[in-house]
Amino acid sequence: MIGALGALAAGAAFSALDPGLSGPAAGRLVRRLRAAAWLVGRDEQPRPELASEVRIDIPGWPADDVAEMGRLVQGDPPAPLHPEQLAYILFTSGSTGEPKGVMISRRGLAVLTAAVADRLGLRPQDRWLQLAALGFDVVVEEIFPILAAGGTIACRPTAGVPDPQELHQLLAAHQATVAELTTQHWREYLRWLEVTGAVPPAGLRWLIVGGEAMDPDHYRRWQQLFPTPLVHVYGVTECSCSSTMYTGLLGPDAGHVPVGIPLAGSLVLLSAQDAVTGRPEESGVGEVLLGGPGVARGYLADPVQTALRFRPDPDARVPGARRYLTGDWGRLLDDGSLVFLSRHDAQVKIRGHRLELAQVDRALRALPGIDDAAACLDPRTGGIVAFLRPAGQAPPAGQAELLSAREAAELSSALASDLPSWAVPARFARIGMLPVTVNGKLDRASLAGQLSGLTAVSAQPEDGSDQDSGAGETGSDQTGAILAVLREVLGDAGLTADDDFFSHGGNSILAMQAATMLRERTSLDGLRARDLFDYRTAVRLGERSAGDS
Secondary structure, eight states: OHHHHHHHHTTOOEEOOOTTSOHHHHHHHHHHHTOSOEEEETTSOOOTTSTTEEEEOGGGOOTTHHHHHHHHHHSSOOOOOOTTSEEEEEEEOOTTSSOEEEEEEHHHHHHHHHHHHHHHTOOTTOEEEEOSOTTSTHHHHHHHHHHHTTOEEEEOSSSSOOOHHHHHHHHHHTTOSEEEEEHHHHHHHHHHHHHHTOOOOTTOOEEEEESSOOOHHHHHHHHHHOOSOEEEEEEEGGGTEEEEEEOOOOOTTOSSOOOBEEOTTOEEEEOSBOTTTOOBOOTTEEEEEEESTTSOSEETTOHHHHHHHEEEOTTOSSTTOEEEEEEEEEEEOTTSOEEEEEESSSEEEETTEEEEHHHHHHHHHTSTTEEEEEEEEOTTTSOEEEEEEETTSOOOOSSOEEOOHHHHHHHHHHHTTTSOGGGSOSEEEEOSSOOBOTTSOBOHHHHHHTHHHHHHHHTSOTTOOOOOOHHHHHTOHHHHHHHHHHHHHHTOTTOOTTSOTGGGTOOHHHHHHHHHHHHHHSSOTTOOHHHHHHSOSHHHHHHHHHHHO
């Protein structure tokens, strides 16, 4: 926050990178930014690959030093500012495999700030609990509207995603009135509230949910159980984060949760024809186009992708105004509300982050010993599965087969230098030939069709031993009950009591789900999601239970 405000005060622009990026990956992005200075907390290890690193002691940094930081960035007093000057650059996934730097103007940031503050009715006594990861555009929405309203940002103590119980405690401890969650995180919080009988803190005025479409049944359940209003948001990094908000009551027959009507200054349209083929779209349905001053200036040093996604706005009164082709499929209701239907391309959402799967493909193909590779989204777990064709090896016959936990761990470690942690595949499988469509293009739908078969292949342990019942493998009824839950959460009947939960498709969201189910069905009353990171197998969780007793 201090860095962003200081840069803007100096007339400069700011950026932020996902802290999970490795040194080389972060260094490449900093070089693309041509950063004048890079702010790093004093307790962090030096990162020589970052240009012009400036080390600061954030917790004790006096407010007066913001101006000094501005002089470090700018060198000289800022020139008179113009609304179209750059405010910030954030990176989003690129279809070419390289993250795209989205350039947002000061006008765009100002319009978003005022629109969000107005729609939510933010006031000086409001407190917004900051939860989004650095580098995620939601950070911008968490910081500027609440400050502009004279309110307070409550910063969480750690960078990890809080599990539902920790989230609940943070909301209460900080007396938060506003918070924003990804859709999956909200689902787990709803489930935890239902299981424990708890209710959201009374002071919570708005709970914002976005990143993926909300399930209408889940939305209705929340409305029936809790007084805290939900806000379903929709937007893209290329248009200064959120463009629409929905706060209405959902009817019993609604099959979708609308993402709402546009914020002030945002324009939402549907394309009358497919932007690629030129064919007319179904009446009332089309690709979502976003316009208004929040639309980015384009992609950093990428005129080709900029020309593909940003089009002139023929109706705008401001010269040079453009519309952004989101690649999202939507429908407009009679009241002007937008309903999100699906993605129009290979872009997916992972824990609220937008990702071009081609970026994962490229990182996989760059690994030694890989001839070809492709990734797809597992809709059940919300994680990524990588299909690999090894170089110099005879293709395995028939169904793709899962790699061992050891092989998967090695690949995950290698990918960490090029991908943020949330984009690293949860599972890896060997395949003889990647499927293609009749036009010779990669057929990701066919890959996704093989996901259910991967469980059967993984059911046989590497030593060929039989593994029938969970309890029989360990001689412990408790461990068997734990194993049954882990198998159900992962959808993997072949998971053994010694298998690592995270090496077999587990992630932070599934860990939250598993922890809730384990508290329901076993004697692990005090289990938290973070315990699964420490005790990663059914055996070790069973030993933890025995030790607690």
